[in-house]
Amino acid sequence: MTTVVCPGSFDPPTRGHIDIVERTARLFDRVIVCVVHNPNKHGTFPAAQRVALLRDATAHLANVEVDSYTGLLVDYCHARGARSVIKGLRGATDYTYEEPMAHMNYDISAPERVDTLFIAGDPARSYVSSSLVREVATLGGAVDHLVPEPVAVALREKFPPRGAASPTAKPKQPQ
Numbered sequence: 001m002t003t004v005v006c007p008g009s010f011d012p013p014t015r016g017h018i019d020i021v022e023r024t025a026r027l028f029d030r031v032i033v034c035v036v037h038n039p040n041k042h043g044t045f046p047a048a049q050r051v052a053l054l055r056d057a058t059a060h061l062a063n064v065e066v067d068s069y070t071g072l073l074v075d076y077c078h079a080r081g082a083r084s085v086i087k088g089l090r091g092a093t094d095y096t097y098e099e100p101m102a103h104m105n106y107d108i109s110a111p112e113r114v115d116t117l118f119i120a121g122d123p124a125r126s127y128v129s130s131s132l133v134r135e136v137a138t139l140g141g142a143v144d145h146l147v148p149e150p151v152a153v154a155l156r157e158k159f160p161p162r163g164a165a166s167p168t169a170k171p172k173q174p175q
């Protein structure tokens with residue numbers, strides 16, 4: 001039984017993340033999607049909500065579970081019996097960001113080394129990131145097609161779409 005961990009901030013989860021989780025679930029026996037968070041840093045969604053959204057979005061995958069964690073990723077991997085971390089790569093910029101983390105995790109996990117394995121992300125979603133989804137949603141733009149349905153609902157609740165009725169919005173007067 002091979003257990004792997006898909007870690008991330010997932011703030012919020014995107015369809016790109018779910019694609020990587022689905023592909024990981026086809027390759028390994030057991031996949032733990034882990035929301036790694038810093039309790040002193042407040043994200044767009046609290047970690048517990050990110051976990052709930054990921055559970056919803058991965059409910060169709062029998063060998064996937066969702067958890068959250070604060071601390072060193074390699075400690076979490078050791079505790080859960082995982083020897084590999086899976087990351088999605090959208091391109092060279094992602095690799096540049098991930099490479100030192102992969103080496104560091106390999107280094108500090110000795111003697112039970114934790115390897116990082118990369119899956120090439122769907123090129124059709126290479127521009128989709130949590131940070132851009134957040135920015136567009138915050139400004140009222142449409143991101144429903146970029147995130148799982150429960151995430152779209154949560155984003156719409158938090159950031160009303162442009163043009164949505166707002167009790168404080170006043171119609172612009174003609175100049």
Ligand code: PNS
Pocket residue numbers: 007008009010036037071072073074100101102104105
């Ligand atoms: O989705 P993200 O923000 O790119 O995920 C980064 C994350 C959370 C996977 C990474 O920051 C991490 O593993 N943090 C846990 C703390 C840790 O182990 N740091 C040493 C990594 S070299």
